[in-house]
Amino acid sequence: MIPELGHYALVLALFLALVQATLPLIGAARGDIAWMDVAKPAAIGQFTMILVSFLALTYAYVVSDFSVLNVVQNSHSMKPMLYKVAGVWGNHEGSMLLWVLILAMFGGAVALFGHNLPPTLKARVLSVQAMIGVAFLLFIIATSNPFIRVDPAPLDGTDLNPLLQDPGLAFHPPFLYFGYVGFSMAFSFAVAALIEGRVDPAWARWVRPWTLAAWSGLTMGIALGSWWAYYELGWGGWWFWDPVENASFMPWLAGTALLHSAIVVEKRDALKSWTILLAILTFTLSLIGTFLVRSGVLTSVHAFAVDPARGVFILALLVIATAGALLLYAIRAPSMKMGGLFAPISREGALVLNNLLLSTATATVFLGTLYPLFLDAIDAGKVSVGPPFFNATFIPLMVPLIAAMSVGPLLAWKRADLAGALSRLKFAAVLTVICVLGALYAYQGGPVMALLGVALAAWAFFGAIIELTDRIKLFRAPLAESWRRAVGLPRSSWGMTIAHAGMGVAIAGMTGSAAWMTERIQVMRPGDTAQIAGYELRFDQVEERPIANYQAKTGTFTLSRNGEFLATLHPEERWFPVSRMSTTEAAIRTNWVSDLYVVLGQEQQGGTGGYATRLYHHPLVPWIWIGCVIMMIGGCVSLSDRRFRIGVPARAKRDRQPTPQPAE
Amino acid sequence: MRRLIYILPLGLFVVLAGYFAVGLTRDPSVVPSALIDKPVPEFTLPPLLKDGQGLASAELKGKVQLVNVFASWCVPCRVEHPVLMRLAKEQGVTVKAINYKDKPEDAIRWLNQGGNPYAAIGADQDGRVSIDWGVYGVPETYVIDAEGRIRYKVVGPVMPDEVERHILPLIKSLQGDLQG
Amino acid sequence: MTGVVRACLAALLIAVASPAFAVQPDEVLRDPAMEARAREISKELRCLVCQNQSIDDSNAPLARDLRVLVRQRLVAGDGDGEVLDYVTARYGDYVLLRPPFKASTYVLWLGPIAVLLLGALGAALFLRGRRPTVVGGEGATPLTPEERQRLDRLLREDS
Structure with missing residues (x-):
C-alpha cells in the first residue's frame, strides 16, 4: 500500500x-x-x-x-x-x-x-x-x-x-545532488531574467546565495567522494580523472566561475550576459553529467543504470532545456546593456582573469572527458584520455589562477594599483619562500613540481590571510579598532577569505600526496616488523569473524616510533557473501599532518601464514579534505551575509507592481 | 557580427548534442584490434589434448580459418559454443583455438560435454601468448586469411547474427581472393 | 554516485577475479630504480577490462599480466618508450592513458590552448571596450601621486 x-x-x-x-x-x-x-x-x-x-x-x-x-x-x-x-x-x-x-x-x-x-x-x-x-x-x-x-x-x-x-559514500550522493541540482536555481534565474529581458545588480544579489549554497554542497559532495576513494580503494588514490568524477567536477569549475562573475554583476553591473551564459552552462554541465553517468556513452566503470532508453530520454531533456535556454540567450542577450567601465588592472579585471582560466579549465576537462566519444562518433578510432592528459593540461591552468587568487582581492574596483597590491603581499611572499625552503629541508629536495605546489599553497593561504589583516588593519591600528573592523566586515568578505585559505590548504594536501607519498609492499607473517617513514609496524595477527552482513578478516598491527608505542591498527578485508564481493578497509592513523595507511592483503598461497601487506605514508593528505571543508565553511559564511537576507530595497519597491514585459 | 557571438553557444551545443546522439548507438567497451591486417604474432603453444594438435603461427597460413580464444570458466563461451560447433561441423569452417588460462582437465571435460569444434587447440596457461594477440577478455574470435593475417576480430561471444552478417561473407570473399 | 566504482563491471568477460590489490609483493622488482620506472609506465597504461583504471591501480588478472610484462621488458633492457611501444603494438593506442600526439588527437591536445588563446583574445577585446576613457581624457589634469593614493584608499574602503 x-x-x-x-x-x-x-x-x-x-x-x-x-x-x-x-x-x-x-x-x-x-x-x-x-x-x-x-x-x-x-x-x-x-x-x-x-x-x-x-x-x-x-x-x-x-x-x-x-x-x-x-x-x-x-x-x-x-x-x-x-x-x-x-x-x-x-x-x-x-x-x-x-x-x-x-x-x-x-x-x-x-x-x-x-x-x-x-x-x-x-x-x-x-x-x-x-x-x-x-x-x-x-x-x-x-x-x-x-x-x-x-x-x-x-x-x-x-x-x-x-x-x-560505507559512511562516506552513504552521504556523498545527497551532497553531490544538492550541488548539481542547486545549480538549477542559477539556471532558472538566468532564464527568467532572459524572459524579463533585464539583468541588474539586484538580480545578481538574488542569484548568488543559491549558487553559493549549491557550490558549497557540491564542494562537500566531491570531497566526500574523493575521501571515500582514498580510504576504500586500498592505496590512497583520491582522484582519478574518471568520467564520473569529471562529471561532477565540471559543474564545480563552472559554478566557481559563476560565483565570481556574479560578484562583478552585483557590484559593478558588468559582465551580465557572460554571467547569464555561465549560469546556463553550469546547470547544463550538471545535466550532461547526469546524462554521461546514466546513459553509458562513456565507459566508466561506475556508470549505473546503463540503459539506452534512459539515455535517449535524458538526452532529449538536456537538449530541450539547454537549447531552449541558449536560444533565448541568442535572442535576448545582445540587447543587454553593457555595465560599468573599468581598467584591465582592477578587481573586475582580476575576476575576468579568474573566469578566463576557470572556463578554460572547464573546457579542458570537458574535452578530455568527451574526446573518446567524439572520436568514436566520427569513426576516427578509439582513444583513452586518462590522468596523464589531465595532469598535463589542467595543472598549468591552475598555476596562474592560484597565483592571481591572492592578488585579485587586494585590487580596487574600477582601477587598481598592481604594484601597490603586490607590495602589500610581500609578507605573504616571504612566508611562501619560508615554506618552500622548509619543504626543501624536510624532504631533501623533491620534484620541482612539488616545490611549485608548496609555493602556490602557501601563497594562496597567506595571501588570503594578508588580505584579511589588511582590511582590519591588524597591527597597524589598535587591536580594539581591528576587532571592531573584523566584526564589522561583511560575512561575504569573511567567506571569501576562508574559502581562499581553504583552497591553499587543499593544494598543500594534493601536493604532499602527489610528491612525497612512500609505499612499502611486502609479505609479512605474524610477528614480522616493517619500517616506513621512520615508523615501525609490527604485524601481530589476523582474526576472522562474521559481522552483520559480511565476514571480516581483521589484521592487528602495532605502530611505534623509536620503540615507543603509538597505536594499534586494524586493517580489514570484508567478504559480502550475498553479493559475492569483497572490500578492503584500510587502517589509517592520522596526526592531521600525515597519514599512515595500512592495508591487509591476501594470504599467500602455500600455507606459510604470510600476508601481502601494503603500507603507505601520505604526507599532508588530510589537508585535502580539511581544505575542502574550510572552503565549504567559507561558502556557508558568505551565504549568511546579511544583504542576501534583506534584499535590495530600490528595485523591490520599483517592482512591487508587476510591470509588463519591457519593450526592447 | 556581434549577434553571431551570442548564437555561437547554441550552435556549439547543437553539434555536441549530435555527438551525444551518435554516442548512444555505440558500445564504448569494444576495443578495436591493433592487429587487423597484420600477420598473426609469432608463437607456439603446446597442445591441450594429448593426442591433439598444438597451435603455432606457422600453422595459421595456407587457408582461411578462425582462431577462437576460450576458457572453461568463461560463461559467455558457453553461449557461443553451439555456434562454433555449427560453423565447424555444418559449414565446414576450420576453427582453431587458444585455451586461455585454464586447467587442462577442466577444459577437456568442457569439450567432452559440449563437443569439440576445434581442429587444433593450443594451451596458453599463463596468458602470455594471448597478450601478443591483443586479447583482453574471453571469448574473442579472429578471422585469419590464407596468408596468415588477422582480418577481423569479434570481442565477446560469436552470435549467429554475427556469423551470418560478417564472418561467413568475409570467409567467402577471402576464399574467393584465394581462388581468383 | 561514484557508484559501482572500480568494481570492474566490464570484467564480466574475464573470470571473476579473486579480491586482490594492484601491485603484489611477488611482482616487485629488486632494483628500486627499475621498479619505480615500472610503476610510472604502469600509470600510463590502461587496464583494458576495467576501462578507466590504469594497470597500476587495477586488480584485474589481465592488468597483473601486463604489469608483469612491463617488468619483464624492463629487465630485458627495454627503454620506457620501447615498453610502451611493445604494449601499443598489441593493444593499439587505446591502452595509452596519455593519447599520442597525432592527427586524430590534435583537437584534444591543442584544444585547451586554443580555448585559452581565444578566451584571452575575447577578454582583451572586452577589457579594451570597458576601459574608462574619461579619466585620462582631454582637458583632464592627471592626478598627482598624492591624489592617486587618496583615491586608491577611498576606492579600497568602498569595496
Missing part, C-alpha cells in the same frame, strides 16, 4: 509541476497577479508530494519490503540500518527520486523565502524550475519507476553493492 501511495504522490507531483510550469509564466506575461500567485502553493505542494514519495520508498527500504523490486535489488534484511536508508539513493531509480526531491526543495525554498523578489521574476523562476521538474518526474515515472512490485516477493534481497556500504 505504502509504495502505491508513493507512486501516486509522484504522479500528483507531476501534475502540480505542470501547473507551476505554465500558469505563473502566463500570469507574468499578462500581469495577472492571481495566476502568478499559483506558483507558491504549487511549488510547496510539489515538494510535499515528492517528499511523500521519497519517504514511501525509504519506508520500503527500512522495513525491507521485498515485494518492491528496487528494494530486492539493492537491499538485504541483514544490512545495517544506515545502509538500508542509504540504499534508497544507492541505485538509479532512487537516486533520481532524490534528484527531483532536491530540485523541488530548491523551488519550495524560493517560494517560501523569496518575498523580496519582484513578483514577475519570482513567478518566472518558479515556472522554469517546474519545467525541469516536469521533465525529470516524467523521466522517473516513464523509465525509472522505483515502486514496481514483484510477485511473488523473494525472501530476501540481493544486497547493495558492498562498496556503497
Whole structure:
C-alpha cells in the first residue's frame, strides 16, 4: 500500500509541476497577479508530494519490503540500518527520486523565502524550475519507476553493492545532488531574467546565495567522494580523472566561475550576459553529467543504470532545456546593456582573469572527458584520455589562477594599483619562500613540481590571510579598532577569505600526496616488523569473524616510533557473501599532518601464514579534505551575509507592481 | 557580427548534442584490434589434448580459418559454443583455438560435454601468448586469411547474427581472393 | 554516485577475479630504480577490462599480466618508450592513458590552448571596450601621486 501511495504522490507531483510550469509564466506575461500567485502553493505542494514519495520508498527500504523490486535489488534484511536508508539513493531509480526531491526543495525554498523578489521574476523562476521538474518526474515515472512490485516477493534481497556500504559514500550522493541540482536555481534565474529581458545588480544579489549554497554542497559532495576513494580503494588514490568524477567536477569549475562573475554583476553591473551564459552552462554541465553517468556513452566503470532508453530520454531533456535556454540567450542577450567601465588592472579585471582560466579549465576537462566519444562518433578510432592528459593540461591552468587568487582581492574596483597590491603581499611572499625552503629541508629536495605546489599553497593561504589583516588593519591600528573592523566586515568578505585559505590548504594536501607519498609492499607473517617513514609496524595477527552482513578478516598491527608505542591498527578485508564481493578497509592513523595507511592483503598461497601487506605514508593528505571543508565553511559564511537576507530595497519597491514585459 | 557571438553557444551545443546522439548507438567497451591486417604474432603453444594438435603461427597460413580464444570458466563461451560447433561441423569452417588460462582437465571435460569444434587447440596457461594477440577478455574470435593475417576480430561471444552478417561473407570473399 | 566504482563491471568477460590489490609483493622488482620506472609506465597504461583504471591501480588478472610484462621488458633492457611501444603494438593506442600526439588527437591536445588563446583574445577585446576613457581624457589634469593614493584608499574602503 505504502509504495502505491508513493507512486501516486509522484504522479500528483507531476501534475502540480505542470501547473507551476505554465500558469505563473502566463500570469507574468499578462500581469495577472492571481495566476502568478499559483506558483507558491504549487511549488510547496510539489515538494510535499515528492517528499511523500521519497519517504514511501525509504519506508520500503527500512522495513525491507521485498515485494518492491528496487528494494530486492539493492537491499538485504541483514544490512545495517544506515545502509538500508542509504540504499534508497544507492541505485538509479532512487537516486533520481532524490534528484527531483532536491530540485523541488530548491523551488519550495524560493517560494517560501523569496518575498523580496519582484513578483514577475519570482513567478518566472518558479515556472522554469517546474519545467525541469516536469521533465525529470516524467523521466522517473516513464523509465525509472522505483515502486514496481514483484510477485511473488523473494525472501530476501540481493544486497547493495558492498562498496556503497560505507559512511562516506552513504552521504556523498545527497551532497553531490544538492550541488548539481542547486545549480538549477542559477539556471532558472538566468532564464527568467532572459524572459524579463533585464539583468541588474539586484538580480545578481538574488542569484548568488543559491549558487553559493549549491557550490558549497557540491564542494562537500566531491570531497566526500574523493575521501571515500582514498580510504576504500586500498592505496590512497583520491582522484582519478574518471568520467564520473569529471562529471561532477565540471559543474564545480563552472559554478566557481559563476560565483565570481556574479560578484562583478552585483557590484559593478558588468559582465551580465557572460554571467547569464555561465549560469546556463553550469546547470547544463550538471545535466550532461547526469546524462554521461546514466546513459553509458562513456565507459566508466561506475556508470549505473546503463540503459539506452534512459539515455535517449535524458538526452532529449538536456537538449530541450539547454537549447531552449541558449536560444533565448541568442535572442535576448545582445540587447543587454553593457555595465560599468573599468581598467584591465582592477578587481573586475582580476575576476575576468579568474573566469578566463576557470572556463578554460572547464573546457579542458570537458574535452578530455568527451574526446573518446567524439572520436568514436566520427569513426576516427578509439582513444583513452586518462590522468596523464589531465595532469598535463589542467595543472598549468591552475598555476596562474592560484597565483592571481591572492592578488585579485587586494585590487580596487574600477582601477587598481598592481604594484601597490603586490607590495602589500610581500609578507605573504616571504612566508611562501619560508615554506618552500622548509619543504626543501624536510624532504631533501623533491620534484620541482612539488616545490611549485608548496609555493602556490602557501601563497594562496597567506595571501588570503594578508588580505584579511589588511582590511582590519591588524597591527597597524589598535587591536580594539581591528576587532571592531573584523566584526564589522561583511560575512561575504569573511567567506571569501576562508574559502581562499581553504583552497591553499587543499593544494598543500594534493601536493604532499602527489610528491612525497612512500609505499612499502611486502609479505609479512605474524610477528614480522616493517619500517616506513621512520615508523615501525609490527604485524601481530589476523582474526576472522562474521559481522552483520559480511565476514571480516581483521589484521592487528602495532605502530611505534623509536620503540615507543603509538597505536594499534586494524586493517580489514570484508567478504559480502550475498553479493559475492569483497572490500578492503584500510587502517589509517592520522596526526592531521600525515597519514599512515595500512592495508591487509591476501594470504599467500602455500600455507606459510604470510600476508601481502601494503603500507603507505601520505604526507599532508588530510589537508585535502580539511581544505575542502574550510572552503565549504567559507561558502556557508558568505551565504549568511546579511544583504542576501534583506534584499535590495530600490528595485523591490520599483517592482512591487508587476510591470509588463519591457519593450526592447 | 556581434549577434553571431551570442548564437555561437547554441550552435556549439547543437553539434555536441549530435555527438551525444551518435554516442548512444555505440558500445564504448569494444576495443578495436591493433592487429587487423597484420600477420598473426609469432608463437607456439603446446597442445591441450594429448593426442591433439598444438597451435603455432606457422600453422595459421595456407587457408582461411578462425582462431577462437576460450576458457572453461568463461560463461559467455558457453553461449557461443553451439555456434562454433555449427560453423565447424555444418559449414565446414576450420576453427582453431587458444585455451586461455585454464586447467587442462577442466577444459577437456568442457569439450567432452559440449563437443569439440576445434581442429587444433593450443594451451596458453599463463596468458602470455594471448597478450601478443591483443586479447583482453574471453571469448574473442579472429578471422585469419590464407596468408596468415588477422582480418577481423569479434570481442565477446560469436552470435549467429554475427556469423551470418560478417564472418561467413568475409570467409567467402577471402576464399574467393584465394581462388581468383 | 561514484557508484559501482572500480568494481570492474566490464570484467564480466574475464573470470571473476579473486579480491586482490594492484601491485603484489611477488611482482616487485629488486632494483628500486627499475621498479619505480615500472610503476610510472604502469600509470600510463590502461587496464583494458576495467576501462578507466590504469594497470597500476587495477586488480584485474589481465592488468597483473601486463604489469608483469612491463617488468619483464624492463629487465630485458627495454627503454620506457620501447615498453610502451611493445604494449601499443598489441593493444593499439587505446591502452595509452596519455593519447599520442597525432592527427586524430590534435583537437584534444591543442584544444585547451586554443580555448585559452581565444578566451584571452575575447577578454582583451572586452577589457579594451570597458576601459574608462574619461579619466585620462582631454582637458583632464592627471592626478598627482598624492591624489592617486587618496583615491586608491577611498576606492579600497568602498569595496
